[in-house]
Amino acid sequence: MAELPDRQLMLASARAQLLEGATRIDCPGVPDLVVASWRRSVSRGVSPNELKSTYHPDLDVECRLVRCAKPVVEQLVEQIADVPACVVLTDDRARILVRRESSRWISRVFDRVYFAEGFGYAEDTVGTNGVGTVLEFGESVQIVGAEHFVDNLQTFACAGAPVRDPITGRIQGVLDISCLRDHSTPLMHSLVRTAAQSIERNLLHDRSQAQQALFDAYARVESRTREAVVAVGPRVVIANNAMQTLLVPGDQEALHDHIRFATQRHSTVDDAVELPSGARIRLRGSTVACGHDVAGMIGVVTLLSDQEAAPALPLPDPPRRERAESSSPAVRSAQATAARALEAGEPVLVIGEPGSGRCSLLADLATDRRPGLTVTRIEARTVQIEPREVARRLVAPARDTVHVLCDIDEIGDRAAQALVDAVSVQDGVPGLLGGTTSAAGGGDRQRLLTLFRQSVTVPPLRHRTADLPVLVRSILAELAPHRELRLSTDASRVLGRYRWPGNIRELHEVLATAVARRPVGVITAEDLPAYCQSVPRSALRQVDQVERDVIVEALRRAGGNRKAAAKALGLARSTLYRKIRQYGITD
Structure with missing residues (x-):
């Protein structure tokens, strides 16, 4: 359907008013979304007389989105076979991943305006169009003829629809049908919306x-x-x-x-x-x-209202010294319960994974509550060697010391039995006592639990990622006092994606490695150990860890270009992509 001459003149007049700097435009027949797009194009410095599109040679054209969209794209091309047109799929940055045409000659026409695989059609570089404007607007659009901002595109019509992840709701890309202006029909808009929904269904079925x-x-x-x-x-x-x-x-x-x-x-x-x-x-x-x-x-x-919230997880009193404050409700609840136990002189057991800050929680609370209070760690191996001596220390009437039995699940049955027997002979534990464990244990180790009156659980670091920024600042201040050190955005993103099997202890080791490489200034992703850039789905063998680190290093040297990294490693690109998925390597 050809665009009416009167409408073309009206659109041209409205755009001219905008380019001349008019604050108000007399354009009753121009859609509001088009006017808004024109204004964005002007504010971003898009030239109305010159088409500029950036080429991106390293796009992942075998990604999940492409895999789920290809059968839909092929079917859509068959549906529009009688019209000289093309169908494109882009990523969420308006970069074209796939293009299919219904005729050969129309492909040459679109090549002249860089509407081809690898080129970007974001609104801030190309102006109003059926790809970039969809990403800005968040809904499907149809842009016909003079509604385009750049002169070179005004002979075309395009209808685009967002493709959303059906689980997260985030836009993953844009599906677009484009043709010459004279061949445009409202049916294009309907077809592209329906096809985008089909891709979304495929994305859902492709999920685990x-x-x-x-x-x-x-x-x-x-x-x-x-x-x-x-x-x-x-x-x-x-x-x-x-x-x-x-x-x-x-x-x-x-x-x-x-x-x-x-x-x-x-x-x-x-x-x-x-x-x-x-x-x-x-x-x-x-x-x-x-x-x-x-x-x-x-x-x-x-x-909850204030009245309803009264029994909510209470927080400990404000600390008397500076330390990394957690934003995790589970951690704050554990702190509150442990604080009450220490105040009441009740032995408390802290349950959690190794390295998750179990002993630190007790030490911080003890010294916060009572300055000058000493926290003494008693390792499992010490109990193994001299359980009766440990029992003597536990029952000594010292109210200025908190004894912490570390990793009681690692204490052998015989030593556990000897420790409990020795404590029982001396009528319990009058001093302040804490303990840490990752599991209750079996056999005679179960008897160790009788020494405690309260228990709290500390979540692993992967379940409290909101605490990462404050933990990083605290650890960097400890590793490099009085030095200017901070993480780059990319480094923070890498740490946020990592699963932290070793918890806070591992975070400390990672930052120590980074500080050794970058003692002052901004720590980048390249300063972090290679394994941090991997989120594998299961535990890796040592040989797999070596291969993973080699791949990460090759990607770093290639600046993230997977094609170049595959060539440097001597791998087929498909093999590299498979291994990236296998090892959970992040960009």
Whole structure:
């Protein structure tokens, strides 16, 4: 359908007014989204007389989005076979990943305007168009003829629709049909919207069974309530609009970590939780099973009034010295319970993974409460060698010392029995006592639990990633006092993606390595150990770790260019992509 001459003149007049600097444009027939796009194009310095498009040679044209979209694109090309047109798929940065044409001659026409694989069509470089404007607007659009901002594109018409990840809701790319202006019909807009929905269905089916199970459960819960609903899995978060507007971003991140931690311990929760901003919420959640595995947890969140929030997880009194404050509700709850136990003189056991800060929690609380109080660590091997001497120290009437039995699950049965017997003979533990464990243990080690009256659980670092920035600052201050050191954005992103099997202890080792490489200034991703740039799905053998580190180093030398890295390694690109997925190597 040809664009009417009168409409072309009206559009040309409106655009001319805008280019001349008019604050108000007399354009009653121009769509608001087009006017808004023109204004953005002007503010970003896009030239109306010259088409500029950047070529990107290193795009991943074998990515998941392309794999899920290809059959839909081929089918769409067949549907428009009678019209000289092309179908393109772009990524979320408007870079063209796939182009298919219904005729050969039309491909040469689009080549002249750089509408081809590898080129970018973002609005801030190309102006108003059916790709970049979709990403700016967030919905499908049809741009016809003179609605384009750049002169070279005004002979074309295009209809584009966003392709969203059906689980996260984020735009993954844009599907676009483009043709000459005279061949444009409203049917193009309908076709591209339907095809984009087909790609989204393919993306959903391409997810793991666990993620599909989590999404299905979330959809059922969300459809039955108007409250804030969130689904949290190991690597995915889904939230409705009510959830996204209920809490500030920092509180949302802390809540996600709290839910991941709760998922490992309970099948259902009904907790009052205090978040970093001071907001108090009620979290009602249940886990979602997928076979024998847990896919994640669905939570319904409501804000609590001051009266309702009274029994919420209480926080310890303000510390008397500077230290890294956690924003994790689970950590703050553990601190509060342990603080009350220490104040009451009750022995307290801290449960958590090695390196998660179990002993530090006790030490910080003890010295915060009572300056001058000494915290003494008693290692498991010491108990193994001299259990009776350790028992004598535990029952000594010293109220200025907290004895911490570290890793009681590593104490052998015979030593555990001897320690408990020796303590029992001397009528218990009158002094302050703490302990750490990653598991309750078996045999006679179970008797060690009788020494304690309270227990708290510290989440692993992977379930409290909101604490990473403050932990990093604290550790860097310890490693390099009085030095200017900070992380680059890329380095922070790498640390945020890593799973931290060694917890805070491993974070300390990683930063120590980085500081040795970059003693002053900005620590970059290249300064971090290679293994930090990998998030494998399962434990790696030593030979796999070596291969992973070699691949990461090759990608770093190639500046992230996978094609160049594959060539340097002597691998086929498909093999390199497979190994990147296998080792969970992040960009």
